[in-house]
Amino acid sequence: MNKGRTEAFSDGVLAIIITIMVLELVVPEGHELADLFNDWPKLLAYVVSFLYVGLYWNNHHHMFQAVKRVSGAALWGNLHLLFWLSLLPWLTAWVGESHFAPTPISVYAFDLVMCGVAFTLLQRALIRADTSNTLLARAVQGGTKEKVSTALYIVAILLPLLGQTAAYAAGILLLGVGLSWVVPDPRIERVLAEAGGSGE
Secondary structure, three states: OOOOOHHHHHHHHHHHHHHHHHHOOOOOOOOOHHHOOOOHHHHHHHHHHHHHHHHHHHHHHHHHHOOOOHHHHHHHHHHHHHHHHHOHHHHHHHHOOOOHHHHHHHHHHHHHHHHHHHHHHHHHHHHHHHOOHHHHHHHOOOOOOHHHHHHHHHHHHHHHOHHHHHHHHHHHHHHHHHHHHHOOOHHHHHHHHOOOOOOO
8 A cells, every 4th residue: 555645644633633732722811921831831731742743743754754555554553653642632731731740640651652652563564564675674673762762651650659749750751751752763764875765
């Protein structure tokens, strides 16, 4: 199957996810610059979630540059990823409304774990969809950074059980993990450069 429709559909869903998140932000009641930050928990939760959606869009794009076609399993794998990402607006609103209470932070971190798991499953499905194209398989072998990120997500799930201060620490940890992925995966870019192009 051609990959174009999968990419277009994914781009549309991710754009809608971001739109829903920003619509959750309430217009400030005052007219001073400080009024923008009266509801800072919601704003901060939005910034973190926007970062994660942007990261998944970026890495999703890079991953699909290394493949030529998709299979039925890859289509379901892609929907599985989009399902967990689509929960982010709902959970972002919960985290912001609760001012980073422990339970919302734990559930938010769990959703990020599931996003990571779904992304990995999608990678594997794409690799199996076209065994003649080894670009993606070569690019993602090892995956140390992914394993470390998953371990940190699990820590962020458990930390809030220790109380409110630990919940704040979990939030900072999640932000740190997200920032560590800001630079696009160099492995895929390297493999594509060596191949002299993309998977198009």
